[in-house]
Amino acid sequence: MAKLELAQQVLTGAEAAAHAMRQIRPDVVPLYPITPQTPIIQTFSRFVADGETDTVLLQVESEHSAMSAAVGAALAGARTITATASQGLALMVEVVYIAAGLRAPVVIAVGNRALSGPINIHGDHSDGMLARDSGALQVYAQDAQEAYDLMLMAPRIAEHPRVLLPIMVGQDGFNVTHSAEPVALLPDAEAAAFVGEYEIPYALLQGPSSSHGVFAMPDSYFEIRHQMISAAEAARDVYREVTEDYRRRFGRYLPALDCYRTDDAERAILLIGSAAGTAKDVVDELRAAGEKVGCVAVRLYRPFPHEELRAALAGVARVAVLDRAASPGAFPPLYSDALAALYRSGVDLRSYIYGLGGRDLPQGDVHRALRELAEPPRAGIGYLGLRGDGGDGEP
Amino acid sequence: MASLKQLALREEEQTGFFGGHSLCAGCGIPPIVRTVLGSIPGKKVAISATGCLEVATTRYPFTAWGVPWIHVAFENAAAVAGGVEAAYRALSQRGKIGEEPVTFVAFAGDGGTYDIGLQALSGALERGHRLIYVCYNNEAYMNTGIQRSGASGAGSPSAART
Numbered sequence: 001m002a003k004l005e006l007a008q009q010v011l012t013g014a015e016a017a018a019h020a021m022r023q024i025r026p027d028v029v030p031l032y033p034i035t036p037q038t039p040i041i042q043t044f045s046r047f048v049a050d051g052e053t054d055t056v057l058l059q060v061e062s063e064h065s066a067m068s069a070a071v072g073a074a075l076a077g078a079r080t081i082t083a084t085a086s087q088g089l090a091l092m093v094e095v096v097y098i099a100a101g102l103r104a105p106v107v108i109a110v111g112n113r114a115l116s117g118p119i120n121i122h123g124d125h126s127d128g129m130l131a132r133d134s135g136a137l138q139v140y141a142q143d144a145q146e147a148y149d150l151m152l153m154a155p156r157i158a159e160h161p162r163v164l165l166p167i168m169v170g171q172d173g174f175n176v177t178h179s180a181e182p183v184a185l186l187p188d189a190e191a192a193a194f195v196g197e198y199e200i201p202y203a204l205l206q207g208p209s210s211s212h213g214v215f216a217m218p219d220s221y222f223e224i225r226h227q228m229i230s231a232a233e234a235a236r237d238v239y240r241e242v243t244e245d246y247r248r249r250f251g252r253y254l255p256a257l258d259c260y261r262t263d264d265a266e267r268a269i270l271l272i273g274s275a276a277g278t279a280k281d282v283v284d285e286l287r288a289a290g291e292k293v294g295c296v297a298v299r300l301y302r303p304f305p306h307e308e309l310r311a312a313l314a315g316v317a318r319v320a321v322l323d324r325a326a327s328p329g330a331f332p333p334l335y336s337d338a339l340a341a342l343y344r345s346g347v348d349l350r351s352y353i354y355g356l357g358g359r360d361l362p363q364g365d366v367h368r369a370l371r372e373l374a375e376p377p378r379a380g381i382g383y384l385g386l387r388g389d390g391g392d393g394e395p
Numbered sequence: 396m397a398s399l400k401q402l403a404l405r406e407e408e409q410t411g412f413f414g415g416h417s418l419c420a421g422c423g424i425p426p427i428v429r430t431v432l433g434s435i436p437g438k439k440v441a442i443s444a445t446g447c448l449e450v451a452t453t454r455y456p457f458t459a460w461g462v463p464w465i466h467v468a469f470e471n472a473a474a475v476a477g478g479v480e481a482a483y484r485a486l487s488q489r490g491k492i493g494e495e496p497v498t499f500v501a502f503a504g505d506g507g508t509y510d511i512g513l514q515a516l517s518g519a520l521e522r523g524h525r526l527i528y529v530c531y532n533n534e535a536y537m538n539t540g541i542q543r544s545g546a547s548g549a550g551s552p553s554a555a556r557t
């Protein structure tokens with residue numbers, strides 16, 4: 001396995017994503033500011049102004065238009081990236097669904113943030129979950145390095161001929177977008193060679209004339225949607241191929257699930273995103289005290305890695321699923337997905353919601369979830385860090 | 396440039412927009428589209444907003460369009476057109492497509508222009524995309540069954556009143 005010696009730089013997650021965009025050299029980038037995504041497009045715009053890439057920037061008047069322009073550009077034959085968060089993604093979402101249906105492989109960098117109201121600019125996964133069923137693929141980074149790596153891999157996954165779907169590359173608002181840490185960037189030429197050229201069938205500006213976004217009646221809509229659904233399923237294998245190629249070339253591996261000390265674990269935490277770092281620290285601490293605990297962080301959320309999750313948690317008796325989003329009146333999204341994946345596996349799953357609107361997840365809350373796993377099960381959803389819910393991580 | 400009369404005479408020579416669509420007999424939209432496309436020399440790409448024109452000309456697996464055509468949603472024809480035009484600029488500056496000039500033409504109804512699409516149109520105009528935007532103004536939302544739009548004349552009857 002090749003391992004490149006790479007110089008590290010101190011970068012925030014947003015800057016790391018912008019560096020990936022600089023190396024990808026997209027043809028078109030429609031952009032619109034929103035915290036905590038703004039530093040992605042701002043950093044990228046600086047690269048364009050400095051002549052580091054000749055990407056055509058479109059300063060649109062809304063995220064709805066950003067995504068609309070992105071679909072137009074991508075289907076015209078141009079590699080296209082945009083970025084957003086929270087209300088911006090909410091405004092975009094109509095067109096994110098259409099992008100998937102029209103098979104426009106747009107890359108969408110997301111600085112995941114809570115949804116209004118009340119208005120809140122801090123991190124959670126409510127925005128991503130709003131687009132969960134759109135057909136857009138979703139990956140989530142744990143830190144700035146992963147934000148960079150996943151962003152570089154995103155075009156290859158989205159544009160693969162078996163996939164041709166938009167992809168959202170999520171990084172937690174502030175925890176990742178604004179936290180500076182050492183990031184190893186690939187040399188520009190290696191990154192560009194990895195990403196390759198943009199090629200789609202039936203581009204508007206290339207080849208014979210084609211009609212995109214047509215009107216489908218009940219006699220055809222279902223089949224067209226089924227093709228899109230099958231493409232999302234196929235993206236599971238494509239994600240594996242692309243991440244393995246990345247490992248082969250550069251020595252860094254980001255499988256669909258990040259399994260940390262789960263091999264002989266009896267209890268585990270399952271979550272998405274930056275809180276994995278906190279959970280891993282707690283796992284280390286408890287392991288040192290002889291407790292068999294582990295942690296699984298989901299990187300590939302759509303398509304959901306059912307098989308991998310079943311394999312990862314096969315020997316684990318109890319799992320606390322920590323969601324940073326809610327589905328009011330029902331169990332939250334990751335818990336529901338995990339429950340379906342582990343149906344009849346014998347793994348006992350418990351649901352927790354944490355961190356809405358940027359509330360921290362202190363180590364004490366992870367301790368509490370793992371401790372409660374050793375106790376008899378309780379019904380319903382537990383809340384970590386919510387005032388009055390009995391946690392020891394009260395703000 | 397050809398006169399309207401000449402364009403109408405040359406109708407059968409035109410390959411941008413064909414018959415066989417399901418717009419109403421006597422509908423004013425087909426002559427508008429044919430005349431506009433016929434008056435533009437060279438390569439062109441058409442962009443449509445949701446509405447009668449889009450719905451009636453692209454019923455899968457058929458299309459009435461002989462030019463590359465795209466529809467994304469109701470309120471964003473101008474933004475989509477801007478994206479396609481930006482792609483053209485990006486690809487030609489990088490030498491990925493030929494030198495041939497391309498004209499971008501967006502078609503939207505008055506609902507898609509005066510009402511829900513006004514913001515996207517404003518942004519596209521302000522950014523200065525090289526494109527033609529055609530509003531076929533039939534003075535109402537026809538596709539959803541004759542409701543008022545911002546272009547309906549004061550006092551004009553709508554489905555609710557007839």
Ligand SMILES: Cc1ncc(C[n+]2csc(CCOP(=O)(O)OP(=O)(O)O)c2C)c(N)n1
Nearest residue numbers: 445446447469504505506507535536537538
């Ligand atoms: C966001 C959204 N809202 C509503 C609709 C429903 N809708 C489809 S076409 C239409 C009216 C179109 O009116 P107009 O733009 O005047 O075009 P015409 O039908 O007259 O050709 C409406 C309201 C839609 N497709 N999308």
Ligand code: SF4
Nearest residue numbers: 418419422447533537
């Ligand atoms: S309802 Fe639509 S298709 Fe029929 S005449 Fe009016 S605009 Fe044309």
